[in-house]
Amino acid sequence: MRKHLLAASAAALILGAPALADKGGGGHGNGGGQAAHADRSNGGNGGGQAMRAERGGGGNGGGHQMRQADNAGRAFRTERQPRGRPTFAAATGHDRGQGHANREVIHAERVQGRERQVALRELRGHSRAIEVRDANGIESLRVASRGFANDFGRGRGLIDGCPPGLAKKDNGCLPPGQANKLLGARLQQSFASSLLPYQYRSWYRDDPNYLYRSGDGYIYQVSRSTGIVDGLIPLFGNGDYYSVGQAWPDPYNFYNVPYQYRSYYPDTSDYAYRYGDGAIYRVNSGTGLVDSIVALLAGDLGVGSPLPVGYDVYNVPFSYRDRYYDTADNWYRYNDGYIYQVNPQTRLITAVINAIV
Amino acid sequence: MRIALTLLAAASTLAVTACGPATDKASAPKSEAARDAAGDKTIAGSFGGDDSKFADAAKATGLDATLAGPGPYTVLIPSNAAFDKLPAGELDTLMKPDSRAKLTKLLTAHILPGEILAADIAKAIDNGKGKARLATFGGGTLTATRDGDHIILTDAAGGKAVITSSDQKMSNGVVHHLDGVLAPG
Numbered sequence: 001m002r003k004h005l006l007a008a009s010a011a012a013l014i015l016g017a018p019a020l021a022d023k024g025g026g027g028h029g030n031g032g033g034q035a036a037h038a039d040r041s042n043g044g045n046g047g048g049q050a051m052r053a054e055r056g057g058g059g060n061g062g063g064h065q066m067r068q069a070d071n072a073g074r075a076f077r078t079e080r081q082p083r084g085r086p087t088f089a090a091a092t093g094h095d096r097g098q099g100h101a102n103r104e105v106i107h108a109e110r111v112q113g114r115e116r117q118v119a120l121r122e123l124r125g126h127s128r129a130i131e132v133r134d135a136n137g138i139e140s141l142r143v144a145s146r147g148f149a150n151d152f153g154r155g156r157g158l159i160d161g162c163p164p165g166l167a168k169k170d171n172g173c174l175p176p177g178q179a180n181k182l183l184g185a186r187l188q189q190s191f192a193s194s195l196l197p198y199q200y201r202s203w204y205r206d207d208p209n210y211l212y213r214s215g216d217g218y219i220y221q222v223s224r225s226t227g228i229v230d231g232l233i234p235l236f237g238n239g240d241y242y243s244v245g246q247a248w249p250d251p252y253n254f255y256n257v258p259y260q261y262r263s264y265y266p267d268t269s270d271y272a273y274r275y276g277d278g279a280i281y282r283v284n285s286g287t288g289l290v291d292s293i294v295a296l297l298a299g300d301l302g303v304g305s306p307l308p309v310g311y312d313v314y315n316v317p318f319s320y321r322d323r324y325y326d327t328a329d330n331w332y333r334y335n336d337g338y339i340y341q342v343n344p345q346t347r348l349i350t351a352v353i354n355a356i357v
Numbered sequence: 358m359r360i361a362l363t364l365l366a367a368a369s370t371l372a373v374t375a376c377g378p379a380t381d382k383a384s385a386p387k388s389e390a391a392r393d394a395a396g397d398k399t400i401a402g403s404f405g406g407d408d409s410k411f412a413d414a415a416k417a418t419g420l421d422a423t424l425a426g427p428g429p430y431t432v433l434i435p436s437n438a439a440f441d442k443l444p445a446g447e448l449d450t451l452m453k454p455d456s457r458a459k460l461t462k463l464l465t466a467h468i469l470p471g472e473i474l475a476a477d478i479a480k481a482i483d484n485g486k487g488k489a490r491l492a493t494f495g496g497g498t499l500t501a502t503r504d505g506d507h508i509i510l511t512d513a514a515g516g517k518a519v520i521t522s523s524d525q526k527m528s529n530g531v532v533h534h535l536d537g538v539l540a541p542g
Contacts, residue, residue: 240496241465243457244419264427278494282422292419293461294426296494298470310492313481313501315471317429318526334429334471 183251187222187229191215197235198302202338202352203258204233221256231256234276241279246290248283252276260337260355261295301335307347311335320356400432400527401425408534410440410448411464417452418461423468428529431469433510435518435538443538466495466512466541472531475523478508497542512539 182188194215196204204212204219211222214235221231231254242248256275257265265273265280271291272283280295300308315334316324324332324339331342333349334356341351401424404412411434415421424432440448451460469491478501481489489501491510500511508520518537525532 241458241461243461244417245454245457278496279423282419290419292422294422296423296430296465296468296470298492298494300470300492308492310490310498312485312489313473313491314477315431315469315473317472318531336470 182218182220182229182232185229186227187213187220188215191220198305198349199299200235201302202260202355203336204256205259221254230254241277241293242281242290244290244292247288248272248274248281248290249276253288258297258336265294297336299336301333301338301340301349303340303349303352305349307331307333307342307349317356320354324353398527399425399529400428400430400532403525403527403532407436407438408434410437411435411467414448414452414460414464418457418464420461420464420468424529426529429472430530431471431473432530432532433467433469433518433520433535433539434532435467435535436521439518439535439537462495462541463538464495466493466497466539467535468494470494474531475508475520475533478520479503482508493542495541499539499542510535510539513542514540516540 191213194213195201196212196214196219200214200219204221206212209224210230211224213220213222217235219233219235220229221233222228223230232251233256234252252274253272255267255273257273257280258275261280265282267273267285270285272285273294274281274283275297278297278299279293280297282291282294283289284291300311311333314326314332316332316339317334320334320339326332326344328344330350331344332353333340333342337355338352339354339356340349341353342348343350401412401415401421404415412421415424424430450456451463473491478489478491482501482503487502491499491501493499497513502509502511504519508523509517510520511517516537516539518535518539520533521536522534525534
Protein backbone atom coordinates (compact mmCIF):
# COMPACT_ATOMS: atom_id res chain seq x y z
CA MET A 1 0.00 0.00 0.00
CA ARG A 2 2.91 2.27 0.46
CA LYS A 3 4.59 1.73 -2.86
CA HIS A 4 3.86 5.26 -3.98
CA LEU A 5 5.12 6.65 -0.75
CA LEU A 6 7.51 9.41 0.03
CA ALA A 7 9.75 9.21 -2.99
CA ALA A 8 6.93 10.53 -5.04
CA SER A 9 5.88 12.98 -2.40
CA ALA A 10 9.36 14.43 -2.16
CA ALA A 11 9.09 15.66 -5.70
CA ALA A 12 5.49 16.52 -5.41
CA LEU A 13 3.92 19.87 -5.85
CA ILE A 14 1.49 21.16 -3.31
CA LEU A 15 -1.33 23.00 -4.89
CA GLY A 16 -3.85 25.26 -3.35
CA ALA A 17 -6.62 23.69 -5.32
CA PRO A 18 -10.09 22.82 -4.11
CA ALA A 19 -10.67 19.42 -2.64
CA LEU A 20 -10.45 16.61 -5.12
CA ALA A 21 -13.84 15.44 -6.15
CA ASP A 22 -14.65 11.79 -6.32
CA LYS A 23 -16.00 10.42 -9.50
CA GLY A 24 -18.68 7.87 -9.52
CA GLY A 25 -18.32 4.42 -10.80
CA GLY A 26 -14.86 3.99 -9.55
CA GLY A 27 -15.11 0.34 -8.96
CA HIS A 28 -15.47 0.64 -5.22
CA GLY A 29 -18.41 -1.59 -4.80
CA ASN A 30 -19.97 -1.61 -1.41
CA GLY A 31 -21.04 -5.14 -1.17
CA GLY A 32 -18.30 -6.33 1.11
CA GLY A 33 -20.14 -9.25 2.50
CA GLN A 34 -17.36 -10.26 4.87
CA ALA A 35 -18.25 -7.67 7.36
CA ALA A 36 -20.06 -9.92 9.73
CA HIS A 37 -19.71 -9.34 13.41
CA ALA A 38 -20.36 -11.39 16.43
CA ASP A 39 -22.57 -9.67 18.87
CA ARG A 40 -22.77 -10.45 22.49
CA SER A 41 -25.64 -12.81 22.05
CA ASN A 42 -23.31 -15.14 20.25
CA GLY A 43 -21.40 -15.64 23.44
CA GLY A 44 -18.36 -17.85 23.28
CA ASN A 45 -17.63 -17.60 19.67
CA GLY A 46 -14.15 -18.88 19.86
CA GLY A 47 -10.87 -17.16 19.59
CA GLY A 48 -10.07 -14.00 17.84
CA GLN A 49 -8.71 -15.61 14.74
CA ALA A 50 -11.67 -17.90 14.47
CA MET A 51 -14.20 -15.16 14.66
CA ARG A 52 -15.77 -13.65 11.66
CA ALA A 53 -13.61 -10.79 10.66
CA GLU A 54 -14.01 -7.68 8.65
CA ARG A 55 -11.01 -7.24 6.44
CA GLY A 56 -9.88 -3.97 5.05
CA GLY A 57 -11.56 -2.80 1.94
CA GLY A 58 -14.76 -4.62 2.60
CA GLY A 59 -16.78 -1.54 2.08
CA ASN A 60 -20.13 -0.83 3.56
CA GLY A 61 -21.87 -3.83 2.26
CA GLY A 62 -24.40 -6.11 3.70
CA GLY A 63 -23.81 -9.52 5.07
CA HIS A 64 -23.45 -8.27 8.58
CA GLN A 65 -25.34 -9.86 11.38
CA MET A 66 -25.49 -6.93 13.66
CA ARG A 67 -28.58 -6.36 15.64
CA GLN A 68 -30.40 -3.68 13.81
CA ALA A 69 -33.34 -1.95 15.31
CA ASP A 70 -35.57 -0.78 12.54
CA ASN A 71 -35.79 2.55 14.17
CA ALA A 72 -35.54 5.05 11.43
CA GLY A 73 -38.41 7.10 12.70
CA ARG A 74 -38.10 10.79 13.31
CA ALA A 75 -39.34 11.28 16.77
CA PHE A 76 -39.67 15.02 16.83
CA ARG A 77 -39.25 16.05 13.25
CA THR A 78 -42.50 15.55 11.53
CA GLU A 79 -42.01 17.61 8.40
CA ARG A 80 -39.07 17.63 6.08
CA GLN A 81 -39.88 21.02 4.62
CA PRO A 82 -39.51 23.79 5.27
CA ARG A 83 -36.26 23.42 7.10
CA GLY A 84 -34.54 26.08 9.10
CA ARG A 85 -30.89 26.75 9.53
CA PRO A 86 -28.96 24.36 11.72
CA THR A 87 -30.09 25.61 15.05
CA PHE A 88 -26.99 24.51 16.91
CA ALA A 89 -24.73 26.54 14.70
CA ALA A 90 -26.89 29.54 15.08
CA ALA A 91 -27.21 29.09 18.80
CA THR A 92 -23.59 28.74 19.74
CA GLY A 93 -21.24 29.81 17.06
CA HIS A 94 -18.42 27.94 18.69
CA ASP A 95 -15.94 26.35 16.40
CA ARG A 96 -15.69 22.77 15.44
CA GLY A 97 -12.95 21.20 13.50
CA GLN A 98 -10.60 23.82 14.75
CA GLY A 99 -7.36 23.17 16.49
CA HIS A 100 -7.37 19.43 16.22
CA ALA A 101 -8.89 19.35 12.80
CA ASN A 102 -7.71 16.96 10.16
CA ARG A 103 -5.74 18.77 7.51
CA GLU A 104 -5.97 17.95 3.89
CA VAL A 105 -3.96 19.03 0.91
CA ILE A 106 -4.28 18.39 -2.77
CA HIS A 107 -1.10 16.81 -3.93
CA ALA A 108 0.26 16.33 -7.41
CA GLU A 109 2.58 13.41 -7.94
CA ARG A 110 4.06 11.49 -10.79
CA VAL A 111 3.46 7.77 -10.91
CA GLN A 112 4.76 5.65 -13.74
CA GLY A 113 5.42 8.75 -15.77
CA ARG A 114 1.95 10.15 -15.38
CA GLU A 115 1.00 13.03 -13.19
CA ARG A 116 -2.10 12.77 -11.10
CA GLN A 117 -3.69 14.57 -8.20
CA VAL A 118 -4.58 12.96 -4.92
CA ALA A 119 -6.01 14.34 -1.74
CA LEU A 120 -3.82 13.68 1.29
CA ARG A 121 -5.68 13.85 4.57
CA GLU A 122 -4.15 13.70 8.00
CA LEU A 123 -5.91 11.12 10.12
CA ARG A 124 -7.12 12.24 13.49
CA GLY A 125 -4.76 11.27 16.23
CA HIS A 126 -1.93 10.47 13.89
CA SER A 127 0.97 12.77 13.33
CA ARG A 128 2.23 10.80 10.37
CA ALA A 129 -0.58 8.69 9.00
CA ILE A 130 -2.12 10.00 5.84
CA GLU A 131 -5.20 8.81 4.04
CA VAL A 132 -4.79 9.02 0.30
CA ARG A 133 -7.84 9.61 -1.85
CA ASP A 134 -7.80 9.65 -5.59
CA ALA A 135 -10.61 10.26 -8.01
CA ASN A 136 -12.18 6.95 -7.05
CA GLY A 137 -12.17 7.42 -3.32
CA ILE A 138 -9.87 6.20 -0.58
CA GLU A 139 -6.90 4.57 -2.17
CA SER A 140 -4.36 3.80 0.48
CA LEU A 141 -2.60 4.89 3.63
CA ARG A 142 0.80 6.46 3.75
CA VAL A 143 3.23 7.58 6.38
CA ALA A 144 4.65 11.08 6.35
CA SER A 145 8.36 11.06 6.99
CA ARG A 146 8.39 14.04 9.36
CA GLY A 147 4.72 14.40 10.11
CA PHE A 148 1.92 15.81 8.04
CA ALA A 149 2.57 19.44 8.89
CA ASN A 150 6.27 19.25 8.17
CA ASP A 151 5.90 17.31 4.97
CA PHE A 152 3.03 19.23 3.54
CA GLY A 153 3.14 22.59 5.15
CA ARG A 154 1.10 23.91 8.00
CA GLY A 155 -1.55 26.27 6.86
CA ARG A 156 -1.24 25.43 3.23
CA GLY A 157 -3.83 22.74 3.26
CA LEU A 158 -7.47 22.44 3.96
CA ILE A 159 -9.01 21.86 7.35
CA ASP A 160 -11.29 18.87 7.51
CA GLY A 161 -11.32 19.07 3.77
CA CYS A 162 -12.61 22.62 3.89
CA PRO A 163 -11.19 26.02 3.13
CA PRO A 164 -10.17 27.51 6.47
CA GLY A 165 -13.06 29.94 6.62
CA LEU A 166 -15.67 27.31 6.14
CA ALA A 167 -13.96 24.80 8.39
CA LYS A 168 -15.17 26.83 11.34
CA LYS A 169 -18.76 26.19 10.46
CA ASP A 170 -20.80 23.48 12.09
CA ASN A 171 -21.85 21.90 8.87
CA GLY A 172 -18.87 20.65 6.96
CA CYS A 173 -17.50 22.73 4.11
CA LEU A 174 -20.81 24.18 3.29
CA PRO A 175 -21.82 27.75 4.01
CA PRO A 176 -24.46 28.02 6.72
CA GLY A 177 -27.82 26.79 5.57
CA GLN A 178 -26.49 24.92 2.57
CA ALA A 179 -26.62 21.61 4.41
CA ASN A 180 -30.39 21.79 4.26
CA LYS A 181 -30.25 21.74 0.51
CA LEU A 182 -28.54 18.36 0.53
CA LEU A 183 -31.49 16.76 2.24
CA GLY A 184 -34.24 15.63 -0.01
CA ALA A 185 -31.99 15.92 -3.04
CA ARG A 186 -30.32 13.19 -5.02
CA LEU A 187 -26.87 12.27 -3.79
CA GLN A 188 -24.16 14.18 -5.57
CA GLN A 189 -22.84 11.87 -8.26
CA SER A 190 -19.26 12.36 -7.16
CA PHE A 191 -20.10 10.76 -3.80
CA ALA A 192 -21.94 7.77 -5.22
CA SER A 193 -18.96 5.48 -4.83
CA SER A 194 -17.31 7.23 -1.91
CA LEU A 195 -16.96 4.73 0.89
CA LEU A 196 -17.12 5.79 4.48
CA PRO A 197 -13.87 6.53 6.28
CA TYR A 198 -12.47 3.38 7.84
CA GLN A 199 -13.46 4.43 11.30
CA TYR A 200 -17.17 4.58 10.44
CA ARG A 201 -17.58 1.44 8.38
CA SER A 202 -18.63 -0.63 11.36
CA TRP A 203 -21.08 2.02 12.45
CA TYR A 204 -23.16 2.44 9.32
CA ARG A 205 -23.62 -0.37 6.86
CA ASP A 206 -25.66 -0.53 3.76
CA ASP A 207 -28.91 -2.27 4.50
CA PRO A 208 -32.03 -3.09 2.51
CA ASN A 209 -33.34 0.43 2.98
CA TYR A 210 -30.30 2.67 2.91
CA LEU A 211 -26.87 3.17 1.46
CA TYR A 212 -24.26 5.16 3.33
CA ARG A 213 -21.76 7.29 1.47
CA SER A 214 -19.46 10.12 2.47
CA GLY A 215 -18.03 13.34 1.14
CA ASP A 216 -17.50 16.97 2.10
CA GLY A 217 -17.40 16.17 5.77
CA TYR A 218 -20.65 14.23 5.91
CA ILE A 219 -22.01 10.73 5.89
CA TYR A 220 -25.08 10.59 3.67
CA GLN A 221 -27.92 8.20 4.34
CA VAL A 222 -29.36 7.54 0.90
CA SER A 223 -32.65 5.83 0.25
CA ARG A 224 -32.14 2.79 -1.96
CA SER A 225 -35.56 3.15 -3.47
CA THR A 226 -35.35 6.81 -4.40
CA GLY A 227 -31.65 7.69 -4.43
CA ILE A 228 -32.52 10.68 -2.28
CA VAL A 229 -30.37 11.84 0.62
CA ASP A 230 -32.54 11.12 3.60
CA GLY A 231 -30.13 11.98 6.37
CA LEU A 232 -26.89 13.81 7.05
CA ILE A 233 -24.35 12.86 9.68
CA PRO A 234 -21.55 15.40 10.17
CA LEU A 235 -18.05 14.01 10.49
CA PHE A 236 -16.69 16.12 13.27
CA GLY A 237 -15.74 15.53 16.84
CA ASN A 238 -12.37 16.04 18.45
CA GLY A 239 -13.80 16.96 21.78
CA ASP A 240 -16.30 19.59 20.72
CA TYR A 241 -19.63 18.30 21.88
CA TYR A 242 -23.13 19.59 21.81
CA SER A 243 -24.14 20.85 25.20
CA VAL A 244 -27.09 20.08 27.37
CA GLY A 245 -29.81 22.57 26.63
CA GLN A 246 -28.83 23.20 23.04
CA ALA A 247 -31.27 22.58 20.25
CA TRP A 248 -30.53 19.54 18.16
CA PRO A 249 -29.85 20.67 14.58
CA ASP A 250 -32.75 19.93 12.34
CA PRO A 251 -30.68 18.78 9.35
CA TYR A 252 -29.21 16.01 11.51
CA ASN A 253 -32.48 14.97 13.09
CA PHE A 254 -33.04 11.37 12.18
CA TYR A 255 -32.33 8.09 13.91
CA ASN A 256 -28.64 7.78 13.24
CA VAL A 257 -27.31 5.91 16.27
CA PRO A 258 -24.40 3.70 15.18
CA TYR A 259 -25.54 0.11 14.80
CA GLN A 260 -23.59 -1.28 17.70
CA TYR A 261 -25.49 0.97 20.12
CA ARG A 262 -29.00 0.71 18.72
CA SER A 263 -30.23 -1.91 21.14
CA TYR A 264 -29.30 0.42 23.98
CA TYR A 265 -30.76 3.57 22.55
CA PRO A 266 -34.01 3.15 20.66
CA ASP A 267 -36.18 6.21 20.37
CA THR A 268 -39.05 6.42 22.81
CA SER A 269 -42.08 8.62 23.03
CA ASP A 270 -40.20 10.95 25.35
CA TYR A 271 -36.70 10.89 23.97
CA ALA A 272 -34.88 10.64 20.69
CA TYR A 273 -31.31 9.44 20.47
CA ARG A 274 -29.03 11.07 17.95
CA TYR A 275 -25.37 10.67 17.05
CA GLY A 276 -23.25 13.68 16.24
CA ASP A 277 -19.75 14.94 16.80
CA GLY A 278 -18.41 12.07 18.79
CA ALA A 279 -21.31 11.27 21.07
CA ILE A 280 -24.80 9.86 21.26
CA TYR A 281 -27.19 12.42 22.67
CA ARG A 282 -30.54 12.04 24.32
CA VAL A 283 -32.84 14.70 22.94
CA ASN A 284 -36.11 15.66 24.53
CA SER A 285 -38.75 14.91 21.93
CA GLY A 286 -40.98 17.69 23.17
CA THR A 287 -38.48 20.50 23.23
CA GLY A 288 -35.90 19.30 20.72
CA LEU A 289 -33.18 20.17 23.23
CA VAL A 290 -30.22 18.00 24.17
CA ASP A 291 -31.03 16.43 27.50
CA SER A 292 -27.83 14.48 28.15
CA ILE A 293 -24.86 12.78 26.58
CA VAL A 294 -25.44 9.06 26.85
CA ALA A 295 -22.33 7.66 25.16
CA LEU A 296 -18.99 8.91 23.92
CA LEU A 297 -17.48 7.55 20.72
CA ALA A 298 -13.90 8.13 19.70
CA GLY A 299 -14.14 7.20 16.04
CA ASP A 300 -10.46 6.36 16.14
CA LEU A 301 -10.11 2.77 14.98
CA GLY A 302 -11.04 1.12 11.72
CA VAL A 303 -9.93 -1.94 9.82
CA GLY A 304 -7.19 -1.02 7.40
CA SER A 305 -6.08 2.07 9.25
CA PRO A 306 -2.99 2.44 11.42
CA LEU A 307 -3.34 2.24 15.17
CA PRO A 308 -3.42 5.83 16.44
CA VAL A 309 -0.68 6.96 18.77
CA GLY A 310 -3.07 7.24 21.68
CA TYR A 311 -3.64 3.50 21.75
CA ASP A 312 -0.30 2.38 23.12
CA VAL A 313 -2.07 0.98 26.15
CA TYR A 314 -4.04 -2.27 26.23
CA ASN A 315 -7.66 -1.36 26.96
CA VAL A 316 -9.76 -4.44 26.29
CA PRO A 317 -12.68 -4.69 28.75
CA PHE A 318 -12.08 -7.06 31.64
CA SER A 319 -14.68 -9.57 30.57
CA TYR A 320 -12.85 -10.19 27.31
CA ARG A 321 -9.28 -10.25 28.50
CA ASP A 322 -9.13 -14.00 28.79
CA ARG A 323 -9.71 -14.23 25.05
CA TYR A 324 -8.10 -11.12 23.64
CA TYR A 325 -4.71 -10.44 25.13
CA ASP A 326 -1.64 -9.06 23.47
CA THR A 327 0.82 -11.53 22.01
CA ALA A 328 3.81 -11.21 19.74
CA ASP A 329 1.53 -11.83 16.78
CA ASN A 330 -1.53 -9.82 17.64
CA TRP A 331 -2.57 -6.94 19.80
CA TYR A 332 -6.13 -6.13 20.72
CA ARG A 333 -7.64 -2.75 21.35
CA TYR A 334 -11.13 -1.62 22.23
CA ASN A 335 -12.94 1.29 20.61
CA ASP A 336 -16.57 2.32 20.27
CA GLY A 337 -18.11 -1.04 21.03
CA TYR A 338 -15.68 -3.19 19.09
CA ILE A 339 -12.51 -5.09 19.80
CA TYR A 340 -9.97 -4.70 17.03
CA GLN A 341 -7.00 -6.86 16.13
CA VAL A 342 -3.73 -5.09 15.39
CA ASN A 343 -0.55 -6.29 13.74
CA PRO A 344 2.22 -5.31 16.19
CA GLN A 345 4.82 -5.07 13.46
CA THR A 346 2.94 -2.83 11.06
CA ARG A 347 0.59 -1.33 13.66
CA LEU A 348 -2.17 -1.68 11.11
CA ILE A 349 -5.62 -2.70 12.31
CA THR A 350 -6.27 -5.99 10.61
CA ALA A 351 -9.71 -7.04 11.80
CA VAL A 352 -12.68 -6.18 13.91
CA ILE A 353 -13.30 -9.34 15.83
CA ASN A 354 -16.04 -8.66 18.27
CA ALA A 355 -18.83 -6.27 19.00
CA ILE A 356 -19.32 -6.15 22.72
CA VAL A 357 -21.96 -3.59 23.53
CA MET B 358 -11.13 -0.63 46.11
CA ARG B 359 -8.57 2.09 46.03
CA ILE B 360 -5.07 0.82 46.19
CA ALA B 361 -2.08 3.04 45.72
CA LEU B 362 -0.16 1.94 42.72
CA THR B 363 3.13 0.22 43.00
CA LEU B 364 5.01 -0.93 40.00
CA LEU B 365 5.56 -4.28 41.64
CA ALA B 366 1.87 -4.81 41.95
CA ALA B 367 1.43 -3.54 38.44
CA ALA B 368 3.88 -6.06 37.11
CA SER B 369 2.31 -8.95 38.94
CA THR B 370 -1.16 -8.01 37.84
CA LEU B 371 0.05 -7.67 34.32
CA ALA B 372 1.41 -11.16 34.29
CA VAL B 373 -2.04 -12.61 34.60
CA THR B 374 -4.00 -10.23 32.48
CA ALA B 375 -2.78 -8.57 29.39
CA CYS B 376 -0.18 -10.75 27.82
CA GLY B 377 1.00 -14.26 27.37
CA PRO B 378 1.17 -16.85 24.67
CA ALA B 379 -1.89 -17.85 22.79
CA THR B 380 -3.58 -20.80 24.43
CA ASP B 381 -6.86 -22.58 24.22
CA LYS B 382 -8.22 -19.87 26.46
CA ALA B 383 -9.26 -18.30 23.22
CA SER B 384 -12.34 -20.44 23.12
CA ALA B 385 -13.25 -20.05 26.75
CA PRO B 386 -16.40 -18.22 27.73
CA LYS B 387 -16.19 -14.90 29.45
CA SER B 388 -14.33 -15.09 32.68
CA GLU B 389 -16.74 -15.19 35.58
CA ALA B 390 -13.93 -14.05 37.80
CA ALA B 391 -13.29 -11.07 35.60
CA ARG B 392 -16.95 -10.21 35.58
CA ASP B 393 -17.25 -10.64 39.30
CA ALA B 394 -14.22 -8.47 39.84
CA ALA B 395 -16.15 -5.51 38.50
CA GLY B 396 -18.53 -3.91 40.91
CA ASP B 397 -22.28 -3.81 40.54
CA LYS B 398 -22.27 -0.05 40.52
CA THR B 399 -21.72 2.04 37.46
CA ILE B 400 -19.12 4.75 37.47
CA ALA B 401 -21.81 7.37 37.98
CA GLY B 402 -23.36 5.23 40.68
CA SER B 403 -20.12 5.21 42.60
CA PHE B 404 -19.94 8.97 43.00
CA GLY B 405 -19.91 10.18 46.57
CA GLY B 406 -16.96 11.33 48.56
CA ASP B 407 -13.88 13.07 47.37
CA ASP B 408 -15.18 13.14 43.82
CA SER B 409 -18.18 15.37 44.43
CA LYS B 410 -16.92 18.25 42.30
CA PHE B 411 -16.30 15.94 39.35
CA ALA B 412 -19.72 14.39 39.95
CA ASP B 413 -21.40 17.78 39.99
CA ALA B 414 -19.65 18.72 36.78
CA ALA B 415 -20.69 15.46 35.16
CA LYS B 416 -24.28 16.11 36.09
CA ALA B 417 -24.14 19.67 34.79
CA THR B 418 -22.89 18.51 31.42
CA GLY B 419 -25.18 15.52 31.11
CA LEU B 420 -22.17 13.21 31.11
CA ASP B 421 -23.52 11.48 34.19
CA ALA B 422 -25.73 9.57 31.75
CA THR B 423 -22.64 8.44 29.85
CA LEU B 424 -21.03 7.24 33.05
CA ALA B 425 -24.20 5.36 33.97
CA GLY B 426 -24.39 3.72 30.54
CA PRO B 427 -22.89 0.56 29.09
CA GLY B 428 -19.41 1.97 28.64
CA PRO B 429 -16.80 0.69 29.01
CA TYR B 430 -14.76 3.73 29.97
CA THR B 431 -11.68 4.53 31.95
CA VAL B 432 -12.31 7.65 33.98
CA LEU B 433 -9.63 9.77 35.59
CA ILE B 434 -11.30 11.62 38.43
CA PRO B 435 -9.55 14.62 39.92
CA SER B 436 -10.11 14.93 43.64
CA ASN B 437 -11.97 17.86 45.10
CA ALA B 438 -8.62 19.22 46.22
CA ALA B 439 -7.41 19.01 42.64
CA PHE B 440 -10.30 21.20 41.49
CA ASP B 441 -9.44 23.59 44.31
CA LYS B 442 -6.06 24.09 42.67
CA LEU B 443 -7.69 25.69 39.65
CA PRO B 444 -7.47 29.47 39.47
CA ALA B 445 -9.92 31.16 41.79
CA GLY B 446 -13.41 31.19 40.38
CA GLU B 447 -12.61 29.07 37.34
CA LEU B 448 -14.68 26.08 38.36
CA ASP B 449 -17.58 28.33 39.31
CA THR B 450 -17.39 29.91 35.88
CA LEU B 451 -17.23 26.53 34.18
CA MET B 452 -20.31 25.39 36.07
CA LYS B 453 -22.42 28.17 34.60
CA PRO B 454 -24.81 27.13 31.83
CA ASP B 455 -23.08 29.19 29.17
CA SER B 456 -19.80 27.38 29.86
CA ARG B 457 -21.16 23.89 29.39
CA ALA B 458 -19.29 23.33 26.16
CA LYS B 459 -15.98 24.12 27.86
CA LEU B 460 -16.85 22.05 30.90
CA THR B 461 -17.84 19.13 28.68
CA LYS B 462 -14.55 19.33 26.88
CA LEU B 463 -12.69 19.47 30.18
CA LEU B 464 -14.44 16.42 31.56
CA THR B 465 -14.08 14.38 28.39
CA ALA B 466 -10.34 14.97 28.60
CA HIS B 467 -10.55 12.71 31.65
CA ILE B 468 -12.49 9.90 29.96
CA LEU B 469 -10.79 7.25 27.87
CA PRO B 470 -12.16 4.43 25.72
CA GLY B 471 -12.05 0.93 27.14
CA GLU B 472 -10.89 -0.36 30.47
CA ILE B 473 -7.33 0.46 31.36
CA LEU B 474 -5.68 -0.71 34.55
CA ALA B 475 -2.67 0.96 36.09
CA ALA B 476 -0.73 -2.18 35.20
CA ASP B 477 -1.64 -1.71 31.56
CA ILE B 478 -0.26 1.81 31.63
CA ALA B 479 2.89 0.64 33.38
CA LYS B 480 3.41 -2.06 30.79
CA ALA B 481 2.96 0.39 27.95
CA ILE B 482 5.40 2.81 29.57
CA ASP B 483 7.96 0.02 29.69
CA ASN B 484 7.32 -0.91 26.09
CA GLY B 485 7.39 2.71 25.04
CA LYS B 486 10.83 3.43 26.46
CA GLY B 487 9.54 5.47 29.33
CA LYS B 488 6.27 6.87 28.06
CA ALA B 489 2.89 5.83 26.75
CA ARG B 490 0.18 7.85 25.13
CA LEU B 491 -3.52 7.60 25.84
CA ALA B 492 -6.26 9.02 23.67
CA THR B 493 -9.07 10.80 25.47
CA PHE B 494 -12.59 11.62 24.37
CA GLY B 495 -11.60 15.25 24.67
CA GLY B 496 -9.80 14.92 21.38
CA GLY B 497 -6.34 15.03 22.88
CA THR B 498 -3.70 12.63 24.02
CA LEU B 499 -2.21 12.20 27.47
CA THR B 500 1.34 11.07 28.01
CA ALA B 501 1.99 8.65 30.86
CA THR B 502 5.36 8.40 32.55
CA ARG B 503 6.71 7.12 35.83
CA ASP B 504 8.00 8.96 38.83
CA GLY B 505 9.18 6.35 41.26
CA ASP B 506 6.19 4.22 42.12
CA HIS B 507 3.70 6.64 40.69
CA ILE B 508 2.27 7.15 37.24
CA ILE B 509 2.23 10.71 36.00
CA LEU B 510 -0.15 11.89 33.33
CA THR B 511 0.78 14.94 31.29
CA ASP B 512 -1.66 16.83 29.10
CA ALA B 513 -0.89 18.60 25.85
CA ALA B 514 -0.25 21.87 27.66
CA GLY B 515 2.31 20.26 29.96
CA GLY B 516 0.03 20.06 32.98
CA LYS B 517 0.67 17.05 35.16
CA ALA B 518 -1.41 14.92 37.48
CA VAL B 519 -0.46 11.91 39.56
CA ILE B 520 -2.61 8.81 39.76
CA THR B 521 -3.08 8.70 43.50
CA SER B 522 -5.29 5.65 43.63
CA SER B 523 -6.13 3.25 40.87
CA ASP B 524 -8.15 0.37 39.52
CA GLN B 525 -11.53 0.98 41.06
CA LYS B 526 -13.51 -1.46 38.95
CA MET B 527 -17.10 -0.66 38.20
CA SER B 528 -19.69 -2.41 36.08
CA ASN B 529 -19.07 -0.12 33.13
CA GLY B 530 -15.42 0.72 33.47
CA VAL B 531 -12.61 1.56 35.78
CA VAL B 532 -11.76 4.66 37.77
CA HIS B 533 -8.44 6.15 38.72
CA HIS B 534 -8.08 9.18 40.94
CA LEU B 535 -5.84 12.16 40.24
CA ASP B 536 -4.32 14.94 42.27
CA GLY B 537 -4.68 17.42 39.45
CA VAL B 538 -7.03 18.54 36.70
CA LEU B 539 -5.85 17.88 33.16
CA ALA B 540 -6.44 20.34 30.35
CA PRO B 541 -8.23 19.31 27.17
CA GLY B 542 -5.88 18.39 24.34
